[in-house]
Amino acid sequence: MSDSAALPSATTLADAPAPVFDRGYRYRHALESILVPALALVLAAAGFALFLICLGQSPLDFVDLVWRGAFGSAFSIQNTLLKASPLLLTALCVALPAQLGLVIIGGEGAVVLGGLAAAAIAPPLAGIPPLLLQVLMMIAGMSAGAVWIGFAGWLRAKRGINETISSLLLAYIAIALFNHIVEGPLRDPASLNKPSTADIGAGNMFGYLPGTDVHPGLIFGIIACIAFYILIFKTSFGFGCRVTGGSLRAAQLQGLPVTRLIIIACALGGACAGLAGMVEVAAVQGRANASLAAGYGYAGILIAFLARQNPLAIIPMAVVLGGLTASGGLIQRRMDLPDATVLVLQGMIFVAILASETFYGRFAWFQPRRAP
């Protein structure tokens, strides 16, 4: 130790006041990350209004119907929350790897495999206490999702394969695998028109939250969003992830276990998406069938980007998107528009949000003030 260089200056000057002349930066920065997406949403809404006018429909009627369909009554609010709950989890499948700078878009694969794993273990274990079975189903679903997305992470970290492409292609493989198993080895002979696995049994299904029609998947999603917010922003693990995402070379220079961080973050994201699939089986379908591949994984991408990959911001964004989806039926009936109209709006929002990324740092007022 006697040969170690301990520089005196760092300690002797420790009490000197740091020259600070831009105390407000932190708040302006936060405001920027709210205003820019807000601007994008307004632009997307304007574009969609134009689209409606071209179809001879009134944008105001549309807003009114969306409001009523999504939040107008206790029923519609519950419907919105139901639609939002798988999206909370699939958005995390994008947002967690995104902390390391990865763009994972194959959450759909983890959803179907998670649902399949959960549905597959239930019938052989019939007879054990429902709560225990549900826990085991959750573990199975999360593991399946974790392995699938973790594999995309492993390919990235170890073999340098682009994770966006590999996760998307893995999702196709997962869906094909799912179809093969559901229509083949695990098919319930009783399911004629819609090939499905065997029923997990009504007694083993999740119940509803007291006084509502909402299943516990919503609670899982909210807990997961909060827990991962804490993990990412309050722990050393999360800090290491964000360093890796911000600069791979800096992370390597600091000796951070980059490979491990990438695989863990991808596996955690995959576990979330797998849980979404399990909930879909245990709370809605009661079995695994093609309804699992309903696009939750893809909608999660949109939400994660809307939330700027912040797990807490995923909650309100999932509710907004859930509300849009929930009002789709009403719009179809009242405005005589196809169901896909809502998808057009979603697409416009996505493009606007992606385009708005270029606006960060463009407005001088948000930027750090220079030294006088």
Added chain:
Amino acid sequence: MKAIGVEAVNVTKRFGAFTALDDVSLKVRPGTVHALLGENGAGKSTLVKCLLGYNLAEVGSFIVDGREAHITQPQDAGRLGIGMVYQHFTLVPSMTVAENLVMARPDVPRVINWSVERARLATFMAGMPFKIPLDVPVDSLAAGERQKAEILKQLYLERRLLVLDEPTSTLTPQESQEVLGLVRSLVQAGTITVIIITHKLKEVAAFADDVSVLRRGKMVGGGAVAALSATDLTTLMIGEKHAPAIIERLGAPGATPRLAVHNLATLGDHGRPGLNIDAIVVHPREIVGIAGVSGNGQTALLEVLGGQRFATSGTIAIADKPYHARRDEAFALKVRVLPEEPLRNGCVPSMSVEDNASLRRFDRNDDGSPRRWLDRKRMSARAKTMIAAYGIRTPSKDVPIAALSGGNVQRAILARELDGAVDVFIVANPCFGLDVKAVADIRARIVAARNGGAAVLLISEDLDEIRELSDRILVMRDGAIVFEAPAGADAQMIGSHMVGHG
């Protein structure tokens, strides 16, 4: 073709609230080399960018060849015969010199008749005082040749006034002499006028006729080079009467090796040879300088030592313990690294100064045990201490570190890496592109770390820096250590080993 003069009259340029150029006037006589001297951020680049049409001055005008010129875009400057050679090369590396030249023409035809073009190029080359092979890809040329090809391109485009932005920053001493000598001869022949942006005083003294000095956006002085001493120029540049002194190296190096690298080899990039190092040994209280021309394996060496690249064979030992650049090892053995271009290699640009200040320590308690939860209070206190102790100019500790100037990023990373006890300190090009004050500051810190007992490995492409700071000098060429020299060895001799004529 004849050299032209240019004059800037009361040019003012603002970026938002920041005044980059404040009422600057400058007169460049035709057929001369005019040096534009100043620290980083003094406004040199802004001034030439206004002249070249990349920036538009709010107030003031330019007079080119005796006539007032309206330069609003780069093409305008090109038509007037004004061109620029950038610090970083702009030729397409995978294309040949001939292809680069022809493609650069503003009137390049849709279908190129290469036999016609070749004939034109041959006539053009016949009139040039130097030769460059036209049919080899640019990336197979050495740095000096490339720089010459850049100049050649400007001549081919019939530019009569060239702006050279730090033209020698990536060249060896020999190459610098050659390129600047060439420029000088073109100027003396009356072919071109040259404005050279630099902060190397030696080059100003040896190659420029006139000099103008900028400081904080203002023209602070200048005149004929012959009439000004180096001290005068330094004073003008930094506004102080004396150049900051370098801290002396105190105490002799220790006897037992602290850092030992043996038989280190890596794979090469793009067909170039990888590392093939027999031995590098650094003792406590010793600075070992690694000199070499850019691209001879210095980056790979730093990357291996910093954990950014795998070695295919060889051993690294710190105080006789094997070292693989893992986080726990670096922490236990007190190894710190200051990489070149720290904004790209050593910190997270989008994260705050505070976060970047804690990259070494965020997952450790003071006693070295692992820490699961971030301690924001300590991180904040640490950042404040470093900002004060190293004089880091930043709006606040919460701004992204990318918002800081190059010198201040360097100070911040240095503060982080020298925080606490340091046994081994690995540094690469620590002063590249920094102003005089920051350079003196950072070199003093490095010497202080050495005097405190650290073993310092200094990898630098600036031979003057190596000679000034090192106890021992190693020369690296083609990925191998080819020569060892004691402190204060002759620069020409080291330079000849750098290029392989030794």
